[in-house]
Amino acid sequence: MTPVITIAGAQMGATQKNDTRESVAQRMQHLIEQAAKRGAQLIVFPELCLTPFFPRWYYETLEEADQWFEDQWPPRGLENALQKAKDLNIMVQISYAEKTLDNHRYNTASLISSAGEHLMKYRKIHLPGHADYIPERPLQHLEKRYFEVGNLGFPVERFYLENVGEFNLGMLLCNDRRWPEAWRVLGLQEVDIVLIGYNTPVANLDVTHHQPPHLKVMQSNLSVQAGCYQNNCFGVSVAKAGVEDGHAMFGSSIIVNPFGEIIARSSTWHDELIIADCDLSLCQVNRASTFNFEAHRRPEHYQRIVEQTGSIRPKKVVQA
Numbered sequence: 001m002t003p004v005i006t007i008a009g010a011q012m013g014a015t016q017k018n019d020t021r022e023s024v025a026q027r028m029q030h031l032i033e034q035a036a037k038r039g040a041q042l043i044v045f046p047e048l049c050l051t052p053f054f055p056r057w058y059y060e061t062l063e064e065a066d067q068w069f070e071d072q073w074p075p076r077g078l079e080n081a082l083q084k085a086k087d088l089n090i091m092v093q094i095s096y097a098e099k100t101l102d103n104h105r106y107n108t109a110s111l112i113s114s115a116g117e118h119l120m121k122y123r124k125i126h127l128p129g130h131a132d133y134i135p136e137r138p139l140q141h142l143e144k145r146y147f148e149v150g151n152l153g154f155p156v157e158r159f160y161l162e163n164v165g166e167f168n169l170g171m172l173l174c175n176d177r178r179w180p181e182a183w184r185v186l187g188l189q190e191v192d193i194v195l196i197g198y199n200t201p202v203a204n205l206d207v208t209h210h211q212p213p214h215l216k217v218m219q220s221n222l223s224v225q226a227g228c229y230q231n232n233c234f235g236v237s238v239a240k241a242g243v244e245d246g247h248a249m250f251g252s253s254i255i256v257n258p259f260g261e262i263i264a265r266s267s268t269w270h271d272e273l274i275i276a277d278c279d280l281s282l283c284q285v286n287r288a289s290t291f292n293f294e295a296h297r298r299p300e301h302y303q304r305i306v307e308q309t310g311s312i313r314p315k316k317v318v319q320a
């Protein structure tokens with residue numbers, strides 16, 4: 001058996017504040033149908049794929065933002081799209097704002113089997129931005145206000161697919177992709193495929209230094225390419241793109257192989273599929289050489305990674 005899995009990244013164009021859930025679900029269903037037609041066995045949707053990226057809006061109370069949260073499974077309005085995925089025998093990953101029965105709120109991704117069962121959940125750990133309204137900022141990024149830090153760690157689960165065999169799968173959400181620690185925790189569980197949904201604005205949020213859009217795309221790609229190369233895995237990094245209620249997001253969805261190469265990329269700011277045949281045997285190449293963790297890692301020298309959060313400058317100044 002050749003261990004090849006065909007994976008589709010379903011980039012989504014903008015979703016406006018007034019778009020209905022029905023219209024979003026129809027777009028997702030269309031992407032599922034197209035992906036299945038093109039032979040995909042797994043389709044990956046962006047972060048917060050059911051709604052606009054609402055953390056850019058300030059609500060005084062958490063309850064006012066509840067309109068953007070899902071408190072049932074499957075999420076409201078997705079029944080037909082998920083039934084279609086089941087009929088077409090394709091696994092689906094969706095991401096959404098989750099409100100639990102005991103009132104906790106998370107930025108969450110769920111993996112659904114081709115038989116329609118909920119297989120696996122990840123709750124975003126690296127929440128960017130701030131918790132309070134900051135008047136000087138031209139653009140708010142209030143993920144720290146609306147979400148709690150994920151409480152599930154970075155899980156990797158082992159799955160079996162006929163015609164593919166066994167593979168190990170993990171998930172990250174948006175800002176997580178920029179943190180090597182997150183990738184390494186997945187890599188240490190021998191992850192073969194990392195699914196990543198994101199929403200990244202084109203606008204420069206760092207008020208002290210202008211970073212043009214091309215640089216921001218480069219940094220996003222660099223993070224995923226390095227994560228895949230250094231951890232011997234495929235990465236499927238899928239954006240919400242386009243201008244959402246006046247705010248542009250850069251899109252640029254990619255699929256990356258374990259050598260760090262981009263093997264598929266989007267070229268629009270609209271709903272668009274990117275597809276790649278991912279040969280999982282490639283994950284073994286550097287696992288047996290450069291990145292054979294057992295042979296080469298030196299965890300006795302990595303204490304700072306887990307003992308320290310912020311950086312600490314050396315105390316002594318030496319005349320250079």
Ligand code: CDT
Pocket residue numbers: 047128129141173174175176178198199200201205
């Ligand atoms: N959604 C998300 O995590 N976006 C961030 C932008 C952060 S700007 C404060 C990202 O890392 O792409």
